[in-house]
Amino acid sequence: MVINKQSLTDQVYTMIKEQILNRELELGEQLNTRKIAEENGISLMPVRDALRRLANEELVENKPRVGFFVKNFSEAEINNILEVRKMHELYCLDNYFDQIDKKELAKLKEKFKNGNQKYFSNYDTQLHKEVIFASNNDYLIDSYLKMINHYTMLFSYLNYKRSETSRQEHIRLIDCILEGNKEKARSILFRHLDQVQISEDAEIKKRT
Amino acid sequence: MVINKQSLTDQVYTMIKEQILNRELELGEQLNTRKIAEENGISLMPVRDALRRLANEELVENKPRVGFFVKNFSEAEINNILEVRKMHELYCLDNYFDQIDKKELAKLKEKFKNGNQKYFSNYDTQLHKEVIFASNNDYLIDSYLKMINHYTMLFSYLNYKRSETSRQEHIRLIDCILEGNKEKARSILFRHLDQVQISEDAEIKKRT
Numbered sequence A, B: 001m002v003i004n005k006q007s008l009t010d011q012v013y014t015m016i017k018e019q020i021l022n023r024e025l026e027l028g029e030q031l032n033t034r035k036i037a038e039e040n041g042i043s044l045m046p047v048r049d050a051l052r053r054l055a056n057e058e059l060v061e062n063k064p065r066v067g068f069f070v071k072n073f074s075e076a077e078i079n080n081i082l083e084v085r086k087m088h089e090l091y092c093l094d095n096y097f098d099q100i101d102k103k104e105l106a107k108l109k110e111k112f113k114n115g116n117q118k119y120f121s122n123y124d125t126q127l128h129k130e131v132i133f134a135s136n137n138d139y140l141i142d143s144y145l146k147m148i149n150h151y152t153m154l155f156s157y158l159n160y161k162r163s164e165t166s167r168q169e170h171i172r173l174i175d176c177i178l179e180g181n182k183e184k185a186r187s188i189l190f191r192h193l194d195q196v197q198i199s200e201d202a203e204i205k206k207r208t
Helices: A005-021 A033-039 A044-056 A075-099 A102-114 A117-133 A138-159 A163-179 A182-207 B005-021 B033-039 B044-056 B075-099 B102-114 B117-133 B138-159 B163-179 B182-207
Strands: A060-063 A067-070 B060-063 B067-070
Touching: A005 A044, A005 A138, A033 A044, A044 A060, A044 A067, A075 A117, A075 A138, A075 A182, A075 B075, A075 B138, A102 A117, A102 A163, A117 A138, A117 A163, A138 B075, A138 B138, A163 A182, B005 B044, B005 B138, B033 B044, B044 B060, B075 B117, B075 B138, B075 B182, B102 B117, B102 B163, B117 B138, B117 B163, B163 B182
Parallel strands: none
Antiparallel strands: A060 A067, B060 B067
16 A cells, blocks of 8 residues: 555554455454554554544554554444444434435435445445435434444445345335335334344354 | 542543533633643643543544634534434333333432432433433443433533423323333323423523
């Protein structure tokens, strides 16, 4: 990676954040500040600043006198994250159904159908975000986005595997919203979020 | 205030946080780091560290090259906070009604009835927290507690004024939970949160 020296902290921050969200770095993995600095030909300071910023966002854990680590999650924490996701999405679907951006959904439907399925998890995340954005409540949106970063770290790399079933589910969800069928949209979303929980719990267990 | 020199940052942090939550400091007020340091006979460093920590919790705003300010809120932000509060409390009441700690509620009922009404807003906050704690979801609880600090900054000093109506409402809410009447508890909580919104919106408008 070529680093532009003008805003080192920002660049290191973005680079490590991407590596965490894409799971190029493993959950719980130690982050070697010296190595990151050397590999990018920069001093320790911007690396530490970037890691501190990531620690504020709870993507990284700063263990005093030990070092920085990619955040790791217990089974209870994973279930907690899934529940908080569900609370946000069902609340917004219930209360802001008519405010969901139909134009964006039509574009997303096209992507789910004919887009490059390599980016499936991006389309997935975007669809769920559209439901949240309908609230137009920045406070609620911020709390969702913080959580969804943890969700992405945990799950998005798994989505590709079960993409065919999931792809169909997402298309049906979009159709229901476009048709204004709130009740059916709710039941699909509710079931979808539960299935994520069951199948991904199993995946996580297999890996740990 | 006598400052124990052993953990200056912690002490300054706690002191300023209390002043913010009790509204001894006004919303948007600039925090003079030099003055705080001089008044407490300490150096600038622990004051800045404490203010940075409060900025992380979004109780303080750090404007680069200008200084630290107590967080202020636009009308839209106030409504957003009230909505997020409602989302959390109604979700927990709906899903964890039977898990609410009845012993704690009985104690709180006694305080609402015969306790020192100077501490009314503490009893108030505690009752709402009990509903949230029933979820046993640390992720959800953290997101609620962060929000409730902003709520406290905005509103708790107003509660005393309307305490008689509010006191009765809280006692009725506790009774419904103790009797296991979920539907009635929900309708009281729902109405209560809306009333807070209307009456406190009016108060805020009067003051601004």
